[in-house]
Amino acid sequence: MTLFEMRAFRESFARFIMPYKFGIDEISTKVSILREEFAQLHDYNPIEHISSRLKSAESIEAKIVRKQCEPSFDEIRKSITDIAGVRIVCSFVSDVYRVYELLAAQEDVHIVKVKDYIANPKPNGYKSLHVILEIPVFLSEGSVLVPVEVQLRTVAMDFWASLEHKIYYKYDGDVPAGLLSDLTDAAATANELDVTMEKLHRQVRGGAVQSRAIAI
Ligand code: 0O2
Numbered sequence: 001m002t003l004f005e006m007r008a009f010r011e012s013f014a015r016f017i018m019p020y021k022f023g024i025d026e027i028s029t030k031v032s033i034l035r036e037e038f039a040q041l042h043d044y045n046p047i048e049h050i051s052s053r054l055k056s057a058e059s060i061e062a063k064i065v066r067k068q069c070e071p072s073f074d075e076i077r078k079s080i081t082d083i084a085g086v087r088i089v090c091s092f093v094s095d096v097y098r099v100y101e102l103l104a105a106q107e108d109v110h111i112v113k114v115k116d117y118i119a120n121p122k123p124n125g126y127k128s129l130h131v132i133l134e135i136p137v138f139l140s141e142g143s144v145l146v147p148v149e150v151q152l153r154t155v156a157m158d159f160w161a162s163l164e165h166k167i168y169y170k171y172d173g174d175v176p177a178g179l180l181s182d183l184t185d186a187a188a189t190a191n192e193l194d195v196t197m198e199k200l201h202r203q204v205r206g207g208a209v210q211s212r213a214i215a216i
Pocket residue numbers: 081082085115122124126130160161162164165
């Protein structure tokens with residue numbers, strides 16, 4: 001590739017990726033609004049933290065190769081739906097579904113696909129609610145619908161997934177069998193923690209409602 005071609009490609013890639021960044025901004029704003037409103041109105045915050053990432057050019061390239069799709073921007077737009085990614089980490093499993101429903105109910109949010117790895121965990125124990133949604137982004141030349149992958153999970157699921165991700169990369173995908181089985185056991189422990197915490201949470205919320213009723 002000549003220097004001129006390299007510069008032209010860089011500029012086209014920057015133009016291609018820009019709406020995805022705005023898609024992330026739109027979803028992050030929606031989640032921040034829900035979070036703040038919840039804290040104000042309900043004296044409760046179901047969202048622990050939010051993070052986001054734009055898929056790198058290298059990572060897009062790897063996915064094109066894996067999915068055997070044409071290396072053109074049009075094809076990438078059609079077949080890669082996780083270029084914009086937002087991760088919402090919630091306190092409890094019930095909050096994961098609650099936040100999902102609140103997002104899905106918004107007029108400008110169009111749900112394209114839901115993969116419920118909480119109800120149906122991956123064989124290694126991975127759990128999360130994956131949602132591909134489309135959000136309009138208003139640019140100077142008109143609006144475009146941008147796909148964003150939103151991953152919703154609990155703190156325990158997030159803890160497990162972060163460590164598993166690090167181990168996977170450390171071993172370049174070839175994780176020793178013993179470690180894999182320990183990781184699956186750890187996922188079961190994380191799940192038990194989620195179940196116990198949810199139970200405690202219900203007890204505490206129930207108690208709070210009861211004592212408010214007595215005070216009234
Ligand atoms: P990154 O950097 O985290 O984004 P599809 O997109 O539907 O064609 P894909 O990509 O296999 O197919 O979708 P999947 O499995 O629903 O979701 C992929 C993403 O979910 C991964 O993104 C991870 O973020 C997360 N994920 C899925 N399975 C696992 C797992 O076993 N362990 C961990 N830690 N995370 C997982 P990327 O693209 O791998 O990377």
